[in-house]
Amino acid sequence: MSLSAHDVSWSAGGALILDGVGLRVDEGRTVGLLGPNGSGKSSLLRLLAGLRRPSSGAVEIGGRAAPQWPRRDLARRVAVVEQQVGTDVDLTVTEVVALGRTPHRNGWGGANPADAEIIRRVLAQTGLDALANRRWHSLSGGERQRAQIARALAQEPAELILDEPTNHLDIAHQLELLALVRRLPVTSVIALHDLNLAGMFCDELAVLSGGRVVATGTPAEVLTEQLVADVYGVRCSVSIVDGNPHVRFRAG
């Protein structure tokens, strides 16, 4: 088991945001987290990453209770890309990606040749070679998003946690990024809004609604007309295309 939440609840601002959530993510799997706006996806991702403690219940990372991990070990092991990532310092793309190597460095040493090779590789994987020397503030929204994902990959994590990683990307980059994440030998949990992309690229899906998990399973098990109607209040028809469920929305 790579990541798990056991009966996890989390309250904030006097409200119960996550209510008895259970989730198991096996090593190497790509799990999509779906659910309407405000259903608790980002909150659950932060708990799974060990960035926050649940009000009750427990999170395990690599079979060990999240609070028992030394902070530095967790910083090496779990990579997180949150929805809005800003930086006040005007770093270049290469410098941003190099931040992913920081938890692996010992003492005050700078980047070593192995780090440089990893950075070169992830820049190529994310299609950022040509932008390697560009400054953060000059990047488009999609380029910034790819740079943050490259930073997470440079960390060489065991677990990769991505919160809506495709929201600024054009369709070609969305497909490329999700195919890359799926290919990587890491455990990934990805919050997504696009049901069809979730169906294409995830091994398993979990659906949150009102802070509770209302469905888990393979994309074909989860993405049903009934589920979409119940959770999103939207009518659709679901067919199987190339082995994956394809959701077609209906007006009215």
Ligand SMILES: Nc1ncnc2c1ncn2[C@@H]1O[C@H](COP(=O)(O)OP(=O)(O)OP(=O)(O)O)[C@@H](O)[C@H]1O
């Ligand atoms: N620190 C906080 N204090 C108070 N309420 C919070 C806090 N963090 C999150 N919430 C609330 O918890 C609910 C779940 O938020 P969360 O960001 O986890 O949802 P989400 O499913 O990721 O939403 P979206 O799809 O819109 O990104 C929302 O109603 C949000 O306003």
